[in-house]
Amino acid sequence: EDQVTQSPEALRLQEGESSSLNCSYTVSGLRGLFWYRQDPGKGPEFLFTLYSAGEEKEKERLKATLTKKESFLHITAPKPEDSATYLCAVQTINDYKLSFGAGTTVTVRA
């Protein structure tokens, strides 16, 4: 059975304090790994897609990396507006549905 585990559950950062979020996955065959951002009361918003081990993607203060067993979302010098829940999801070669992790809630204090 496909499994996606995110850690930590919550992360409190001071503005400018860089950190990383982890997403470990166990799937029969990975088609793609996705990172989403979710603000309170809203639907998830797409950030990145990673397809193969060694791949990296960047957007502003966020950088996502992928290995064969896990993905990291690095937040560099975060700002309060980076506060959100970050969700990881995998899509397998067997079908097109997305399996999500429980998310990491990031709070950045000014």
Next chain:
Amino acid sequence: NAGVTQNPKFQVLKTGQSMTLQCAQDMNHNSMYWYRQDPGMGLRLIYYSASEGTTDKGEVPNGYNVSRLNKREFSLRLESAAPSQTSVYFCASSDDREVTEAFFGQGTRLTVV
């Protein structure tokens, strides 16, 4: 573009009542999904539809039915609501011709009392 539109945004039901959650997308996507989101449990797939006319069960289908009315619309029905179905429901769609992201609606917050 509107993207994925869900209705209603909020709903309160009494135990045993029925209702249908509506979802429509205007991106010409083949695949559509219904998820529920509960605190600490992330998004769990209820049902999905890989194409018009097909539906498949996801992780938590019990107590729900779906209809893929046409390529644009995918509805979720609760026949006899239970307090355990209190949740936030999200509809999503994606283009399955390639590995690409799913787009989500704004969610329906359902409370069953």
